[in-house]
Amino acid sequence: MMQTRNSAIGIDLGTTNSAIAVWQDGKACLIPNAHGEDLTPSIVCIGEDNTLLVGQAAATRLLSDPANTASHFKRFLGSERRYRLGKDKYTPTELCALVLGSLKSDAEAWLGHPVREVVISVPAYFGDQQRKQVRLAAELAGLDAVRLINEPTAAAMAYSLHEQHSRRFLVFDLGGGTFDVTVVEYQDSIMEVRASAGDNRLGGEDFTQDLVDAVLDQLGTDRSDIPLAQLGQVYLACEQAKRHRSGTGLVVELGGELNRTLTFSEFDLADIWRETLSRLRKPLSQALSDARLRPEEVDELIFVGGASRQSEVQQTAVRLLGRFGRYELDPDRVVAMGAAVQAACRLRDSAVEELIMTDVCPFTLGIAVSQGDQHGIFSPILERNTVVPASRVERYRSGHEQQSSVCISIYQGERFWVRDNLHVDDLEIPLPTGKGIQEVDVRFSYDINGMLEVDVTLVNSGEQFQKVIDTSPAGVTEEGKRESCERLARLKHHPRDALPNLTLSERLEQLYEESTGDERRQIEQWLLQFERVLAGQDPQQIRSFREEMNALLKQWN
Numbered sequence: 035m036m037q038t039r040n041s042a043i044g045i046d047l048g049t050t051n052s053a054i055a056v057w058q059d060g061k062a063c064l065i066p067n068a069h070g071e072d073l074t075p076s077i078v079c080i081g082e083d084n085t086l087l088v089g090q091a092a093a094t095r096l097l098s099d100p101a102n103t104a105s106h107f108k109r110f111l112g113s114e115r116r117y118r119l120g121k122d123k124y125t126p127t128e129l130c131a132l133v134l135g136s137l138k139s140d141a142e143a144w145l146g147h148p149v150r151e152v153v154i155s156v157p158a159y160f161g162d163q164q165r166k167q168v169r170l171a172a173e174l175a176g177l178d179a180v181r182l183i184n185e186p187t188a189a190a191m192a193y194s195l196h197e198q199h200s201r202r203f204l205v206f207d208l209g210g211g212t213f214d215v216t217v218v219e220y221q222d223s224i225m226e227v228r229a230s231a232g233d234n235r236l237g238g239e240d241f242t243q244d245l246v247d248a249v250l251d252q253l254g255t256d257r258s259d260i261p262l263a264q265l266g267q268v269y270l271a272c273e274q275a276k277r278h279r280s281g282t283g284l285v286v287e288l289g290g291e292l293n294r295t296l297t298f299s300e301f302d303l304a305d306i307w308r309e310t311l312s313r314l315r316k317p318l319s320q321a322l323s324d325a326r327l328r329p330e331e332v333d334e335l336i337f338v339g340g341a342s343r344q345s346e347v348q349q350t351a352v353r354l355l356g357r358f359g360r361y362e363l364d365p366d367r368v369v370a371m372g373a374a375v376q377a378a379c380r381l382r383d384s385a386v387e388e389l390i391m392t393d394v395c396p397f398t399l400g401i402a403v404s405q406g407d408q409h410g411i412f413s414p415i416l417e418r419n420t421v422v423p424a425s426r427v428e429r430y431r432s433g434h435e436q437q438s439s440v441c442i443s444i445y446q447g448e449r450f451w452v453r454d455n456l457h458v459d460d461l462e463i464p465l466p467t468g469k470g471i472q473e474v475d476v477r478f479s480y481d482i483n484g485m486l487e488v489d490v491t492l493v494n495s496g497e498q499f500q501k502v503i504d505t506s507p508a509g510v511t512e513e514g515k516r517e518s519c520e521r522l523a524r525l526k527h528h529p530r531d532a533l534p535n536l537t538l539s540e541r542l543e544q545l546y547e548e549s550t551g552d553e554r555r556q557i558e559q560w561l562l563q564f565e566r567v568l569a570g571q572d573p574q575q576i577r578s579f580r581e582e583m584n585a586l587l588k589q590w591n
Contacts, residue, residue, distance in 0.1 A: 041145060042381050043152045044373025045137060046185070047130060047168065049108045049237060050210030050340060052076050053370035054137040054152075056145065057378035062192065062371035067140040068536045073366060074136060076210075078129050079103040080119035086525040088136040100266040104129055106239050109211040111171075112163040127167045128518050131174035132525075138175055151180045153377040155369050157212035158184035158396045159232035161446055162458055162486045174518055181380060181482070185209070186216035187227055187393055188372030189338040192363055194220045195375055201333045202228075204321070206351050206359065207369075208314070209339035211237040215317045217325040217332070223390060229324035229419045230396040231317040238276075238341025240310050245272040245298075248306045249286055252296055264292060276344070303346065311350050318354055324419045335359040340366045394419045395480045402443040402452040404433065412445060412452045415478045427477040429493070435471055439464050442476060442490060463490055463499055535568060538580055541587065 042057035051073040055062045064072035069090055079092035079102055087095060095103045104117045107126040116123040134154075141149045156168055165182055172179040183191075186205035193203065200221040207214040214232035218225060249268055250256055257265060267290055275286040282300040298306065322329060337359040341347060352358055363371065379391070400414040415428050432440055440463050447455025465472050473493035480486050490499040542564065546557045560583060567579045 040381055041147075041149070042374055042377035043141060043149055044183075044188070044370055044375070044377045045134065045152050045154045046188070046367075046370035046373060047108065047134060047154055047156070047171075048076055048209055048369075049106055049212060049239065050076060051366060052133050052137060053367055054141050055367075055370040055374035056141070057374045057381075062374040062378075064367055064370060065137075065141050065144045067136070068143070070540075074133070074140070075105070076108060076130075076133050077103065077105045078107075078119070078124075078132050080122075080124070080525060082120050084120055084525050086132065088132055097263070097266050097270060100262050106211055109235065109237075109239070111167040112161070122521055124521070125518070127171045128174065128522060130168070130171035131518075131522060134171055134175035134177060135522075138177055149177070151178050153181040153183055153373045153380065154179045155185045155188045155373045156182050157209070157232065157234050158186050158207075158214040158216055158230040159212065159234045161397065161456060164234070165485060170515070173515070174522060181376060182485075183373055183376050184214070184216065184227075184230065184393060184396070185212075185369045186214045186230065186338060187218070187225075187391065188370075188376060189336060189363075189368045190216065190218040190220075190225060190227075190372070191375045191391065192368045192372035193334075193336055193360070194218075194225050202327070202331065203334045203336050204318075204332045204355060205336045205338055206318070206342060207232075207338040208341040208347060209237050210239050210341060211235075213237060213314065213317060215321040217321050217327060225391045226421075227391075227393045228327070229321045230394055231320040231324065232396065233313060233317055236310070236313050238339070238344070241307055241341065241344065241347075242269065242273050242276060244306050244310055245276060245284075245286070248298065248302070249288070249296055253292070253294070264290070267292065282345075307346055311346060314347065314350050315354060318351070329355045329357075332357070337361060338365050338368055392421050393482060395422050395424065397446045398448055399444070399446050399458075399478055399480065399486060401430075401476060402445060403430065410452045412447070412450055412455055415476060416480055418448065420480070423479070423481045425477060425479040427475050430474050430476060432465055432472040432474070435469075436467060437465055437472070438467050440472075440474060442488070444486075444488065458486070459488075461488065461490065461499065463492075465492070466495065469494065534580060535576065538583060539564065542583075545587075545590070 044055045046053045053073055054065045056065055066072050067074050067089060074089040075093045077089065077092040079087040079095040079099060081102055092103055096105065102119045104119060107117065107129045110126040111130065115126060117129060138149050154168060154172060156165055168182060169179050186207045189205050189207065190203050203218040205216045205218060212232065212234045213236040214230060216230040217228040219228055246269055249272060250260065268288065271286050271288050275284050284298045284303060286296045288294040332355060335351065335355050335357050337348065342365050348359060395416055396418060398414045398418045399416040400412050403411050403413040405411055413428065416424060416426050442461040442463060444458040445452045445455040446458055449455050475491040475493060477489040478486060542557055542561050546554060546561065549557055564579060564583065567575055
């Protein structure tokens with residue numbers, strides 16, 4: 035299937051699953067991966083020989099090789115966390131890059147041309163540093179993230195595409211690792227984000243971990259006493275039970291050495307998840323308050339994210355908002371579809387060129403100041419839920435006449451003391467001495483990608499210090515990027531996951547299903563032989579066997 039080289043591509047880089055979509059024939063189409071699925075697990079496995087597995091192939095290693103398999107790393111973007119996989123340690127950014135690289139390869143195989151420019155969705159509550167890490171991950175994967183779009187905004191775009199009437203949406207986005215609530219108003223082809231709030235450390239993973247703790251409690255053990263492999267079995271069993279539950283209760287089937295079946299009633303689950311469910315309330319209430327809306331003034335409740343399927347989560351949202359939610363679009367896939375819509379808007383596709391979108395800065399940005407003998411007070415410059423792009427300036431004064439410099443310490447958050455907010459960056463500005471108290475203008479500019487720039491102007495002299503926050507993640511130099519690229523380049527993709535080999539395997543397996551008797555036994559031998567050749571990882575032998583098999587299959591039947 036061929037597309038033009040200016041395909042509008044959108045990516046949902048998810049905590050649990052990721053997806054990639056293209057705008058095609060007036061609609062967003064999900065692109066299948068090499069396994070024919072349109073959701074790719076955000077899981078990476080790197081063996082001791084540097085063999086790389088991404089997606090479903092890596093998911094199978096969560097049990098068999100948990101020490102070399104990583105998942106849910108998106109939650110730790112921007113942190114100092116490192117994952118030892120195989121022979122090296124990898125940052126969450128590098129692991130995200132491997133997932134993005136896998137999506138890129140799938141899209142290129144499906145579209146038939148290289149993919150470079152993409153729109154990538156991020157949680158609305160991702161800060162400046164986390165957004166920069168997403169851009170870096172894209173760069174390491176050979177992609178250019180021309181636009182970052184907030185996940186709830188992307189979902190609202192997918193729903194608003196063919197909307198005919200003015201509506202107010204509340205997007206309730208609970209993914210595997212992040213939670214966002216966004217209030218969106220749609221009117222006359224203009225989609226305006228009114229307010230956004232959230233918790234980027236709350237998601238479906240927390241509900242699974244709560245259930246794991248409850249299972250371990252019933253088993254009479256704790257995490258430190260159970261072998262890693264068994265803990266992985268418990269985790270997968272809990273995740274499966276949560277995803278495939280029927281009725282009001284939940285049954286966890288533990289196989290292997292544990293060999294237990296544990297049943298939890300609706301009452302048990304309410305108790306197990308009480309604290310985590312309570313964390314959903316504050317962001318929802320804050321979003322409504324910031325949008326200056328009462329619950330009854332919201333027309334539609336939209337559920338987004340796989341974890342929003344959980345009945346207890348839906349009940350909590352419905353009780354707080356007083357209305358049932360919409361599910362016309364799949365919660366796991368709607369964000370990727372919306373990102374593709376945004377990509378189409380960027381390319382001025384005729385089907386969406388009339389759709390105009392505004393977004394907001396989801397958190398307050400400011401600097402540390404002193405008042406009298408009190409230091410470390412937060413002075414807001416850009417208030418949360420300011421419509422972006424936005425630029426705001428505030429004037430400050432130096433502390434005394436002999437002050438030779440001033441440190442602009444930038445923070446994001448909502449607390450009075452900067453120590454309770456998130457530190458973004460520092461900038462040291464030299465001041466002229468002997469010329470009295472100096473006035474300094476500090477301007478924050480926040481763009482539609484959620485990227486922050488700071489301009490500082492000395493009022494008396496007019497001297498300016500512009501773009502003081504680097505567009506690359508703090509602490510990541512060009513040398514650091516080069517080292518990341520080299521480390522990722524050393525990884526070996528297992529031949530089994532190369533598209534030509536997957537195609538042959540799937541064709542043989544399909545023929546096996548369709549055949550009987552001697553024909554089936556012949557195909558069985560070919561499958562086993564191909565598996566042995568793949569295990570040897572000799573490119574020449576694999577290519578030779580594949581060519582021989584393809585020639586034989588042309589004559590089959």
